[in-house]
Amino acid sequence: MRERVSIPLRTAVAVGLAAAATQPSRAALLGAPESGQIGFLPANTPIAGDIQWLHNAILLPATVGISLLVLALLAYVVFRFNDKAHPIPSRTTHNGPLEIAWTILPALVLVVIAVPSFRLLTQQLVIPEPDMTIKATASQWHWNYGYPKSDGGFSFDSLIKDDKDLKPGDIRLLSVDNAAYVPVGKVVELDVVSQDVIHSFSIPSFGVKIDAVPGRLNKSWFKAEQEGVFYGQCSNICGIDHAFMPIEFHVVSQKAYDAWLEQAKKTYASADGATLAATALAPHP
Ligand SMILES: [Cu+2]
Structure with missing residues (x-):
């Protein structure tokens, strides 16, 4: 194993911050993380831009939307059908239209994700004539x-x-x-x-x-x-x-x-x- 010289973290951070403040060339470091940064590094290829678009425009709304929907359904069930509000439970076990809906709707969500996703995979894997x-x-x-x-x-x-x-x-x-x-x-x-x-x-x-x-x-x-x-x-x-x-x-x-x-x-x-x-x-x- 290579020997590793350890400088206290604080010193290293201070050196880094000083460098960031004094080095104009730091601006050229486009693909570098910044302190406190959340999200992606800046995209420098069309594919990286498309990946970020897929995440920000498709995946993020889908996950947030689905999470909120499930949360709302759960809250509805908890408040509407608890022991006090609904003392005599229904004996329903099947609901055809509902079951078809909750099978087809998630499948449609997957199709919406799959189309740009496969396009991206193709762009990544089909290599153009290299220079x-x-x-x-x-x-x-x-x-x-x-x-x-x-x-x-x-x-x-x-x-x-x-x-x-x-x-x-x-x-x-x-x-x-x-x-x-x-x-x-x-x-x-x-x-x-x-x-x-x-x-x-x-x-x-x-x-x-x-x-x-x-x-x-x-x-x-x-x-x-x-x-x-x-x-x-x-x-x-x-x-x-x-x-x-x-x-x-x-x-x-x-x-x-x-x-x-x-x-x-x-x-x-x-x-x-x-x-x-x-x-x-x-x-x-
Ligand atoms: Cu490795």
Whole structure:
């Protein structure tokens, strides 16, 4: 197990807050959680936007509406048919129309949910012609990102930053030593695999969550609409350090991506995965 340096939580929070207050670049962290935040991270792909729409416009009203309806029915039964108000109980056991209604109405609710839900699943699973492919390999407990041959064919490990290594603008438990970079507005295919146990690659702002299964290649994709830094985490309990294998993707302009690529080729080309953990890439722009 990796040694973990513990800084008192209060200090870490204070450092984080100070960083948030003083770092203008913090505004670029679009896909990062904020203190006290409720709800989704900002959507940065059409699919993430659709997922949030499905939740906010369909699922939330359905769950709230059904809960209130059941609550009202329950209250009605409790007050209308209790021992005092209704001393002689009815002997009714069946009511045809009522039973048909309470079978068909929930089925209709499911159909209303199913239509946009299947549309979303199709969009996620039918991958458009990709502009580039990144291979994300999960291990206990970090990610490795492989870039296509056309982009240099290198790969590098991406490990969580220890508390002592956090710089202003970094986020505790989410920032990594070597982030992955992708160009904005390009279709990026993600090939997700695992070297050991089942992990899950997830970036909420991209609407991506897919299991990393040993011996199996799972694919997903995204097309980022805005530049910024977007975080995710392993989302399938994979062992003791499951909570410490975050995902950090920088969406940058094509020009900035090309510049990063040039540097990354030199930094990562000769190193193998094991030594890369210690290799620090140049500071984030
Ligand atoms: Cu994991």
